[in-house]
Amino acid sequence: MIRVVIIGSGNVAQHLIKAFAKSSIIEIVQAFSRNKENLTNLIDSSKIATDLNALIDADLYIISVSDNAIAEVSHQLKVENKLVVHTSGSIDMIDLDNKNPKGVFYPLQTFSKNAAVNFDVIPICLEAENIEDYKLLETVAKSISDKVFNINSNQRKALHVSAVFVNNFVNHLYKIGNDICKENNIPFEILQPLIQETANKITSLSPNEAQTGPAKRNDSQTINSHLQFLTDENQKEIYKILTKSIIDNGKKL
Template sequence: MFSIVILGTGNVATHMFKAFQNSKATRVIQVYNHRPESLKAFENLVDTTSSISGLKAADLYLLCLKDDVIEKISEQIQSFEAIVAHTSGSQTVLSKPNSAVFYPLQTFSKNSPLDYSKIPICLEANSEENISILKTIASSISNQVFEIDSTQRQTLHLAAVFVCNFTNHLYKIGEDICQKDQMPFDILKALIQETSEKVNRESPSQIQTGPAIRKDSSTIKRHLKQLKDKRHKDIYQLLTQSIIESHD
């Protein structure tokens, strides 16, 4: 059984903690945060510490931390044999020996339950031995484990911004438009689900629908007239133009 110390108490840390607690191959032995108050949610479940010098010996230190503190915290860990892995999509492997990456490609909110077995986990390490250990650990929580280098991971992270972060912002704009006219956003949820499920069956480039792909200029004009928010109008125009050009 692999012993794991989780550094961080945010969304990723919370979900990784749950995933590892449910795995038979791993045990989380400690959770670290520099602010004691952030550890409260974990105190009844596991040993906690707010000081790096208080870290227990472990097989894996999992750094679920903001990008800009990963390197600094990593350097303070006296690990010797242990693997020190971060969970960032955009940071490269650190220079320290036994550094690694354990990147779960998913959007995490603390209160949303997740099926961990379906989350792709992208691994990278400095040695064959460490990759092998990380594969065993990752496979104990997920069926989707990939060995991926930093350049590929940065590509995935960039694509993820479009399909997740930007998509959620379009949902927000949809909600804004509904609310302004006192329509319930709920009525759009079946459409949102089906739009996302369709890409499991066909390539998104094959299933584009709507006024832009039809070059239906009278509907486009009316929509632009309906939109009062300058930003929404700009986004409508740019995405409409992009759909038209990329399908020409």
Template sequence: MIRVTILGAGNVAKHLYSAFYNQQLVTIVQCYNRRGIPLHTSQKQDTVTSNINALKEADVYILAVSDDAIKGISELLPFTNRLVVHTSGSVPMSILNNANRGGVFYPLQTFSKDKDIDFSTVPFCLESKNVEDLELLKKLTYTLSEKVYSISSEQRNILHVSAVFVNNFTNHLFSIGNDICTTHGVPFEVLHPLIHETVEKITKMNPDLAQTGPAIRNDSKTIERHLGILTDTTQKEIYQTLTKAIQSKYGKKL
């Protein structure tokens, strides 16, 4: 049995609590957050504390907190020589206080409050200072997912930058598309099949081979018509920037 304590009260902390809750090989010893609020409706109040000095003994302490809070909380932990890991994609393992054995337990996925996560599909990027702790983290991860990767802090940061492009920036483009549809009275849901096909396609082939559209075709007339439709200055700038980027990559000229 692996004893786990979760520190934090955000989306990652809550999703991890739900994921571990029904695992036979994992026991959630305790949860900590400053307000002392439960992470799940089924959680008993006596398993939550707002007093960091009242943390009980566990095998793994998971800091599922904001990037800026990781260092400070790791320095406040009232014990030494225990395995303390954070869940950040961009923060190096070295940020953790050396009083404890440091590691990283990074689920590479986007977490929203009201959207359930199928953890069996989630890749986990693991890192630790010693082999024994890495094996423990792997054992813990395998209770949730078979997608386990030993990734250094440098590699994880590269993955995180890539993830910002494929998730955060892409979602912002979806938001812009929704805004344009709303402005002109067109239902955004008409684009849902296209979005699904685009995402599905790049799981089966190199994204370079999947690129389509007026930019790669150098269809200047369509590009000008699109720019004429857009009234928002920022939307125009994004359209032009991405058009130039696509044409630059694939050898087209404006």
């Protein structure tokens, strides 16, 4: 069994604990949380540490805390010459403290505490300083996911920026669409099949091939009509920026 310590109690940490609990080769020997109650529904309370100085021996220590706290937590660890990794998409591996071998175990997915996920299809991006540590991370990752990738820090940063565009920004556009529907007494659920079909299309088409709409057609009459309809200046500005980007992209092709 590979002995693992999870450091953190947020969304990613909690989902990792759930996933590892189903693995036949992983043993979660301990988890760290400043508040025990955050994890007592997932792991026996005797295995929850509230003091970083109390961490026990393990093969792998996974730091799953906010990006701003990763470096500080890695410096506070008393363990030495043990593989320590973080789960962030935007923090370099080199930001971890030098007293331990370093790595990254980055599951690329959006996590909410109360929303179940299928870890089998979640891409896990790995990085390590040496081949032996990478092999250990690969074994751990493949025990919970069928999609494991060797991704360096620069590539991971590019992935994280891309993820913000396709996930966080797109979700904000859903919010804007929902707001417009509410203002006009329209059920947002009418748009949900369209949202699903758009997401499904890019599994078989490139985003360029899947693009439709007035900006793609450079339909100035419809575009101007939409801009006249919108009363919120922020919505108008977003509409203009995205429309220009789509039109400019078409000119490059």
